[in-house]
Amino acid sequence: MSPSSPRVFSTRFAIVEQSLADANERLHDLVGSPRVRELRSRAQTYDRALQSWKTLPPTEEQRAALLKLVLELHLEVIALGKVS
Secondary structure, eight states: OOTTSHHHHHHHHHHHHHHHHHHHHHHHHSOOOHHHHHHHHHHHHHHHHHHHTTTSOOOHHHHHHHHHHHHHHHHHHHHHHHHO
16 A cells, blocks of 8 residues: 555544644643643644645645654653643
8 A cells, every 4th residue: 555545644644633632632631831832832733734634635745744743742742741
């Protein structure tokens, strides 16, 4: 299966979408701080990029980059939640 096939795209889209939803939920539960605000801002930026995929399909590089960024954000949010 090629990386640009619809199935791979929908799987990556679902992973990014679910990771963002989880990160946003966790961020909502955290007390506001400069770090939390920064992470919320990044999540909003990534969400806007993800939503744009619905009208303008991304390149393979864009898909891979957003997936990496969202997973990194998700890990940072989890780590911040453990510290709080």
